Amino acid sequence: MTAMPDATAPTLRYCGMSEYTAAPDAAEDDDTEAVRRAAGAAESSRANRHWWDRNADDYQDEHGAFLGDARFVWCPEGLDEAEAQLLGDPAALRGRRVLEIGAGAAQCSRWLADRGAHPVALDLSHRQLQHSLRIDQGLGRTPVPLVQADAAALPFADAVFDLACSAYGAVPFAADTGQIMREVHRVLRPGGRWVFSVTHPVRWAFPDEPGPEGLTAVSSYFDRTPYVEEDEQGRAVYVEHHRTLGDRVRELNAAGFRLVDLVEPEWPAGLTQEWGGWSPLRGRHLPGTAVFVCLRD
Secondary structure, three states: OOOOOOOOOOOOOOOOOOOOOOOOOOOOOOOOEEEEOOOOHHHHHHHHHHHHHHHHHHHHHHHHHHHOOOOOEOOOOOOEHHHHOOOOOHHHHOOOEEEEEOOOOOHHHHHHHHOOOEEEEEEOOHHHHHHHHHHHHHHOOOOOOEEEOOOOOOOOOOOOEEEEEEEOOOHHHOOOHHHHHHHHHHHEEEEEEEEEEEEOHHHHHOOOOOOHHHHOOOOOOOOOOOEEEEOOOOOEEEEEOOOOHHHHHHHHHHHOEEEEEEEOOOOOOOOOOOEOOEOHHHHOOOOOEEEEEEEEO
């Protein structure tokens, strides 16, 4: 764990883990049904924590090669921080304290550490963070500092980070994203930058399909009803929440952030890999990702 030199630095923990262990055999999930219905903060957090714990191994197996072990990629379009520099000049990252929210296996944090930053990788899922330990052990490097926590209740003192970032982590899965914005604002120092990527809000009007059926709007962009996968007992096992672009701008402003850029990555001509509903076909016609670049005034 990287030492923090002053008394305001956050206290970190490795989630009760000292090494990566193989996942126990898990019973198959009951058949689930996708519905649109209300889902509050507690239900969403509980469902998504269990979902990611159950599916972390498959996720890393399927997407690990694309994500890399120490690469900072913002989205399925492959926007790379090394070129995009949304956090600023990579040379200026040295010595900066950075909080990665919804870090998964901390690939982005590892890229930051390689540039001299002091990252902390936070995720709701214990199993995702175990994959961070697996990668670090395999590379024979100092483990990235890990914290298991809900992004809506960050376990850090005020104004202890210079930067915060999230590549599709936490924000799409939380019922009260305004609370996440307030928490990130609280732990950032004045002038700090908060950059996060999410599914582009316009995609909510279209089926999540990579083929031609994913090009026809079938629901209202303005319907904020959450997407919920339920088990046979009606319990949520996975939840995503929708905000329009206007909703997101207003909640950022209300939290004290200034939006300085909104990046909508285009699908690269040479990228043929599909990722769920992201595909070359849809990418030629519809934005798939929105990256919000914000400053804490």
